[in-house]
Amino acid sequence: MLKNRFLLLFSLLFASSVIITSCSKDDDDDNPPAPSEFVADDNSFASFMNWSKDATAQGADPALGGMAHGGNDETVVRDVYFKDGQAPVNGIYPVGTIIVKHSKNPEGTVDERTAMVKRGNDFNPEGGDWEWFMLAPDGKIAKDENGNAMRGAKLMNGMCLQCHTAAKAKDYVFSK
Numbered sequence: 005m006l007k008n009r010f011l012l013l014f015s016l017l018f019a020s021s022v023i024i025t026s027c028s029k030d031d032d033d034d035n036p037p038a039p040s041e042f043v044a045d046d047n048s049f050a051s052f053m054n055w056s057k058d059a060t061a062q063g064a065d066p067a068l069g070g071m072a073h074g075g076n077d078e079t080v081v082r083d084v085y086f087k088d089g090q091a092p093v094n095g096i097y098p099v100g101t102i103i104v105k106h107s108k109n110p111e112g113t114v115d116e117r118t119a120m121v122k123r124g125n126d127f128n129p130e131g132g133d134w135e136w137f138m139l140a141p142d143g144k145i146a147k148d149e150n151g152n153a154m155r156g157a158k159l160m161n162g163m164c165l166q167c168h169t170a171a172k173a174k175d176y177v178f179s180k
């Protein structure tokens with residue numbers, strides 16, 4: 005009888021110690037769970053020029069079709085910045101990934117900022133859940149002539165997504 009009680013006590017102690025260790029394991033986890041959706045705002049792109057500049061391209065690129073991103077001008081330099089140097093995980097960029105591309109030429113006739121943000125949460129299932137943006141020179145989300153924010157899954161009548169589908173195998177990102 006005494007032995008049985010001892011065994012019961014022992015197994016209770018053992019069970020609670022397992023619970024305690026598994027709880028403290030969670031507490032020790034420094035990485036918060038990945039968000040299911042990231043909705044960018046004006047502050048999301050602040051100081052993008054200090055981010056990791058992971059690609060620079062210059063001159064005509066057949067993939068640009070001589071039109072997008074000032075691609076038909078030999079003097080245009082296209083710098084691509086990845087916030088926190090984000091990289092794909094198993095081929096897919098994490099929710100919250102922000103990529104900004106600044107295209108400019110020395111004369112200043114081309115000076116364009118575009119961005120793509122991994123929004124997640126089934127925002128754009130046919131397009132990897134990316135949201136597309138045009139940015140103003142101050143890095144905030146640009147507004148069209150009607151004052152609407154230039155953002156969305158189908159920005160520019162779907163042209164951003166349509167062209168970037170050529171890079172679908174790299175989660176719609178050409179330059180990394």
Ligand code: HEC
Nearest residue numbers: 067068069072082105118119120136137164167177178179
């Ligand atoms: C005609 C094709 C085409 C269209 C349209 C296009 N892009 Fe791109 N984009 C590219 C190519 C090609 C690159 C790779 C870098 C380079 O060579 O300039 C690129 C690069 C980018 C990058 C840097 C990340 C990457 O994929 O390398 C961003 C951000 C971007 N584009 C945003 C946009 C947005 C926003 C739009 C719509 C307003 C848009 N793009 C429309 C072809 C296109």
